[in-house]
Amino acid sequence: MERRKIEIPEGVKTKVSVGEELDFPFDISPMHEGERIRKGEMYVELGGPKQPGFELVVALKPEEVEDMKVTLIGSDLDELEEGKAHPYAMIYYVAGSQVDPDLEPIIERRNHDFQNFIEGYMHLNQRYDVWVRISKEAVKKGLNSLTQIAKATMMLFKNEMPFIEKIEALYITDGELVEKLLKEYAMPIYDERDARIESLHDEDVEEFYSCTLCQSFAPTNVCIISPDRPSLCGAITWFDGRAAARVDPEGPNRAVPKGEVIDPIGGEYTGVNEFAKDESGGECERIKLHSFFEYPHTSCGCFEVIGFYMPEVDGIGWVHRGYGEPAPNGLTFSTMAGQTGGGKQIVGFLGVGVGYFRSKKFIQADGGWYRVVWMPKELKQRIEKYIPEDIRDKIATEEDAKTIDELKEFLKKVNHPVVTGVVRPVDGAKITEGWVEEKKEAEVEKEEMKVEETKPAAPQVSFTPSGISITPPGTPGIKLVIKNANIYIDKIVLRKKKEEE
Numbered sequence: 001m002e003r004r005k006i007e008i009p010e011g012v013k014t015k016v017s018v019g020e021e022l023d024f025p026f027d028i029s030p031m032h033e034g035e036r037i038r039k040g041e042m043y044v045e046l047g048g049p050k051q052p053g054f055e056l057v058v059a060l061k062p063e064e065v066e067d068m069k070v071t072l073i074g075s076d077l078d079e080l081e082e083g084k085a086h087p088y089a090m091i092y093y094v095a096g097s098q099v100d101p102d103l104e105p106i107i108e109r110r111n112h113d114f115q116n117f118i119e120g121y122m123h124l125n126q127r128y129d130v131w132v133r134i135s136k137e138a139v140k141k142g143l144n145s146l147t148q149i150a151k152a153t154m155m156l157f158k159n160e161m162p163f164i165e166k167i168e169a170l171y172i173t174d175g176e177l178v179e180k181l182l183k184e185y186a187m188p189i190y191d192e193r194d195a196r197i198e199s200l201h202d203e204d205v206e207e208f209y210s211c212t213l214c215q216s217f218a219p220t221n222v223c224i225i226s227p228d229r230p231s232l233c234g235a236i237t238w239f240d241g242r243a244a245a246r247v248d249p250e251g252p253n254r255a256v257p258k259g260e261v262i263d264p265i266g267g268e269y270t271g272v273n274e275f276a277k278d279e280s281g282g283e284c285e286r287i288k289l290h291s292f293f294e295y296p297h298t299s300c301g302c303f304e305v306i307g308f309y310m311p312e313v314d315g316i317g318w319v320h321r322g323y324g325e326p327a328p329n330g331l332t333f334s335t336m337a338g339q340t341g342g343g344k345q346i347v348g349f350l351g352v353g354v355g356y357f358r359s360k361k362f363i364q365a366d367g368g369w370y371r372v373v374w375m376p377k378e379l380k381q382r383i384e385k386y387i388p389e390d391i392r393d394k395i396a397t398e399e400d401a402k403t404i405d406e407l408k409e410f411l412k413k414v415n416h417p418v419v420t421g422v423v424r425p426v427d428g429a430k431i432t433e434g435w436v437e438e439k440k441e442a443e444v445e446k447e448e449m450k451v452e453e454t455k456p457a458a459p460q461v462s463f464t465p466s467g468i469s470i471t472p473p474g475t476p477g478i479k480l481v482i483k484n485a486n487i488y489i490d491k492i493v494l495r496k497k498k499e500e501e
């Protein structure tokens with residue numbers, strides 16, 4: 001997609017500031033990373049779950065970028081209603097002799113880092129999920145304009161990434177424009193970046209790339225980015241890792257030689273294991289890139305989607321960050337995020353990026369799509385074309401199932417592979433047995449039917465004030481009396497007898 005500057009619509013409210021800011025009313029230091037701003041302490045929220053928001057870096061020619069210029073469209077910080085959430089877009093135009101569109105995602109991902117250096121400013125997530133809070137305390141100290149934030153961020157970009165020779169910012173709080181640009185300008189660029197990787201596979205390259213940016217809050221997290229496994233934050237693909245390693249070989253994105261293949265299906269390599277062991281301080285000795293259950297990839301906290309195992313159906317569900325309802329396991333995204341994150345390998349939960357659903361090797365060790373049983377409709381629609389056609393309608397959404405019981409019923413009805421046993425497409429191995437309990441129940445039912453056929457007489461049951469009296473058939477003189485029993489009835493079915501009967 002052609003990179004171009006956004007035309008500022010006529011009649012919108014704008015504020016422009018050019019040149020470096022010499023004095024900021026806030027402290028800027030890595031020590032503010034990890035600062036949390038709770039609801040009661042927040043002056044305003046920008047983007048997040050209630051309002052649209054995004055961040056985007058666009059590489060342009062040097063002559064198109066006006067260095068250290070900020071344009072703000074919409075209300076500024078001192079005009080935004082206190083205590084409320086507002087739309088927010090942060091667009092940066094960058095230029096430099098080494099800067100090209102390959103570097104955009106790498107620069108964009110650092111917006112998260114650098115903005116968290118700002119005292120009283122909290123930045124979470126990435127791309128279209130950005131969620132910012134500004135504290136009351138920061139406003140009290142003199143922070144009154146988003147142009148101050150933009151200037152501080154641009155200064156950090158230029159200091160920390162010297163290959164950026166020019167940078168210009170466009171910040172927007174005008175809701176209509178944020179939504180329009182997200183849909184028509186930013187999403188096509190994100191999609192283009194993700195699609196680029198589809199024709200390249202793990203076996204086609206000699207090196208993968210690491211990312212250790214999130215070790216600042218999850219010290220044992222080691223992201224390994226391969227052609228078939230984009231980053232779990234969704235911001236970095238193999239091409240992006242390669243571009244970053246080219247301009248900064250000692251930075252957070254380093255080349256990881258693959259070494260020998262240990263498990264081609266799970267995606268385990270000697271080089272990755274060695275790197276992970278070193279970088280996680282020995283915490284993580286083995287990683288299988290395409291396995292959900294065995295030595296899964298670490299999950300820091302930036303994942304766009306969480307995978308969760310549901311033993312009741314022996315299947316895997318996926319829930320994305322924007323889905324606020326509980327999944328069929330009864331847990332919301334945020335509750336599961338607490339269990340999944342932290343940089344550990346948690347069997348049963350896995351953080352991934354949306355881009356991983358495009359991968360031909362998507363959890364292939366565990367049956368790939370044939371092990372997937374549930375995902376929110378919104379997420380399913382987004383990645384529908386990557387789901388094999390024969391399983392697409394067998395994956396439930398919240399419209400089909402909200403609880404485990406409903407999910408069980410649905411999966412039985414559509415005859416999902418988990419019910420009878422999953423055959424792994426990559427090698428044809430049958431990797432699950434199917435619902436053994438269901439089979440047992442079916443056998444017991446059959447046995448009971450046989451017994452009923454041979455013993456047509458039914459027990460005599462009568463309800464008395466002192467309990468239930470049961471006289472088993474063919475046992476004259478024996479009467480069973482059950483007292484003080486609590487009886488729960490799930491369902492009563494009334495059927496009209498057929499006329500001929």
Ligand code: SF4
Nearest residue numbers: 211213214223231233
């Ligand atoms: S989630 Fe992984 S790839 Fe993304 S910024 Fe963090 S460490 Fe890097």
